[in-house]
Amino acid sequence: MDAYQPLGADPTVAELLARRPHLSMRVAGGLLLEGVPLAAIADALGTPTWVIGAGTLRARARRLRAALDDAGLDAAVHYAVKANDHLAVLRILSAEGFGADVVSGGELRRARMAGIAGSRIVFSGVGKSAGELRLAIGEGVGQINVESAEEIELLSRIAGTMGRRVAVALRVNPDIDAGGHTKIATGRASDKFGIAYGDALALYARAAALPGLEPVGLAVHIGSQIAAPTPFRQAFARIAALVVGLRESGHAVRTVDCGGGLGVSYRDEDEGSPRALAGAMRATLGDLGLLLVVEPGRWLVAPAGLLLGSVVLVKRQGAGEPPFIVLDCAMNDLLRPSLYEAWHGLLPLSASRASAAPRGAHVVGPVCESGDSFARDRMLPPLQVGDRVAILDTGAYGAVMSSTYNARPLAAQALVDGTRWTTIRPRQEISALWRDEIVPDWIMPRRVGA
Incomplete structure (x- = not known):
């Protein structure tokens, strides 16, 4: 089912990796897609970035x-x-x-x-x-x-x-x-x-x-x-x-x-x-x-792709309440969790972070919508500001359903092929969001104090 119904404990990092032979975790390189460290792509292109193998x-x-x-x-x-x-x-x-x-x-x-x-x-x-x-x-x-x-x-x-x-x-x-x-x-x-x-x-x-x-x-x-x-x-x-x-x-x-x-x-x-x-x-x-x-x-394509994001804020709540982990990717990038209540695995790119004992957390995006959420009450390794994560299995109905809601440019895209990778779509420039918009000449800006 696409609407996730909890069946038990969340899969561990090891369990998520075991079901995805195209992914691996190494002490030195962190999380790899095929033969490419995903941290190298995040370093070069920033986040959010789509990657497909x-x-x-x-x-x-x-x-x-x-x-x-x-x-x-x-x-x-x-x-x-x-x-x-x-x-x-x-x-x-x-x-x-x-x-x-x-x-x-x-x-x-x-x-x-x-x-x-x-x-x-x-x-x-x-x-x-x-x-x-x-x-x-x-x-x-x-x-x-x-x-x-x-x-x-x-x-x-x-x-x-x-x-x-x-x-x-x-x-x-x-x-x-x-x-x-x-x-x-x-x-x-x-x-x-x-x-x-x-x-x-x-x-x-x-x-x-x-x-x-x-x-x-x-x-x-x-x-x-x-x-x-x-x-x-x-x-x-x-x-x-x-x-x-x-x-x-x-x-x-x-x-x-x-x-x-x-x-x-x-x-x-x-x-x-x-x-x-x-x-x-x-x-x-x-x-x-x-x-x-x-x-x-x-x-064919869902397991081959993932979305890279970075933690921009950890919002603490009251005692005993899970924190909100706010990523720089959002529902305008990956709509499936908001639209279908879909479940996607999340993995840190860092091997040391991935090996830490999991804790409960809510993972959300920065878009001004309550539905901008990737995971609720998810058991995850503790994440800090600046940590990078991969949202798994997003090769289908991910980038293709993206929008520029909240004036957020479309994310970059990269292709991995064995041990090599390349950019297949650069990050959209912010000015491209209004480049083709036309303001009629009879609409004049209102002067302050007029």
């Missing part, structure tokens, strides 16, 4: 690919760009043979800028504009996942005016509750996504009859942070029944887009298994002669 990304991509291949599946992987849309991330995953799943015109342009061919891009999303659909057709995307009867009609008109024929898949809402936080559920009948299961056969036939459209299959995505294979099996079984029904009605069905949703372990929960996902696909869809597609996002 290229080697970790590649390792997870290859683990997923191996699971699909070992299951004997004809399967393509399209990375969900919304999880982390940095061009460096897209290029790393493209080099691993992955295409892209995009949900906006901006993400489509990013994927193309990263060198991903239009034919390797799937365009998803419940509210594509006419302009975005024209862009997708013009870029020759491999497939558009349509989510409503209205979108089917609109896309047919646009394709007709452009003299093009577009491959489409119908995203079906299977009415499966995958569990987890309600804000990341997408496959229930009450969610805004997809076509109602009972309407899918008729709408597939309608799409086949319209000019400019070539229905090629179905798509499904039931949510995020799914650890057990049962919800996948339930959803895929319902889609398999639709495939059979469509073929019996004389329609061609060549592909099923199985979506994403594999969960990661933020605290001590089980991580979603690529082999279990592949097994669910094999058991339910594997004998139907389909090209299968998966769209991982969080599972």
Whole structure:
């Protein structure tokens, strides 16, 4: 679940590290991501700074690919760009043979800028504009996942005016509750996504009859942070029944887009298994002669990234009350704890600090909101002003959801690759926050005393 429900004692420093083989703690270098001391990055770029590990990304991509291949599946992987849309991330995953799943015109342009061919891009999303659909057709995307009867009609008109024929898949809402936080559920009948299961056969036939459209299959995505294979099996079984029904009605069905949703372990929960996902696909869809597609996002990139911050203030409370540890990073940088009540591990960059006996503390940011909190009643090594920390597993839905709220510039970003690292986005200059703002010339400053 994304909304953290306490299950027991907080994981220790050693337990957090044991679950993350890409991280290590050394007496001399402190906390390392792959082979790079994170203190060196903090020294050079300051904090807050995002860091992502290229080697970790590649390792997870290859683990997923191996699971699909070992299951004997004809399967393509399209990375969900919304999880982390940095061009460096897209290029790393493209080099691993992955295409892209995009949900906006901006993400489509990013994927193309990263060198991903239009034919390797799937365009998803419940509210594509006419302009975005024209862009997708013009870029020759491999497939558009349509989510409503209205979108089917609109896309047919646009394709007709452009003299093009577009491959489409119908995203079906299977009415499966995958569990987890309600804000990341997408496959229930009450969610805004997809076509109602009972309407899918008729709408597939309608799409086949319209000019400019070539229905090629179905798509499904039931949510995020799914650890057990049962919800996948339930959803895929319902889609398999639709495939059979469509073929019996004389329609061609060549592909099923199985979506994403594999969960990661933020605290001590089980991580979603690529082999279990592949097994669910094999058991339910594997004998139907389909090209299968998966769209991982969080599972690939969340563990590969972290956010570096520094302690700016330790605010003591009354006797017996935990202090507030105030960091220089905030909810405008990492929104997930405020938005989803999400749990993220925190580790000091200093080995000596990490080895100290833990104490209770509240970890917060400096933004003027009560919700600007990273951890409540967390058992942590005692931290002092100037100490640097790493907030773990922030490679997905971290930097990509950042804002400049409270006039806080966007943080710097760095990429680690083995023993080397480089800046992949400099810290935003403060003047950039108002550089493009226009004040009408009729608004004059008020003179004091006038």
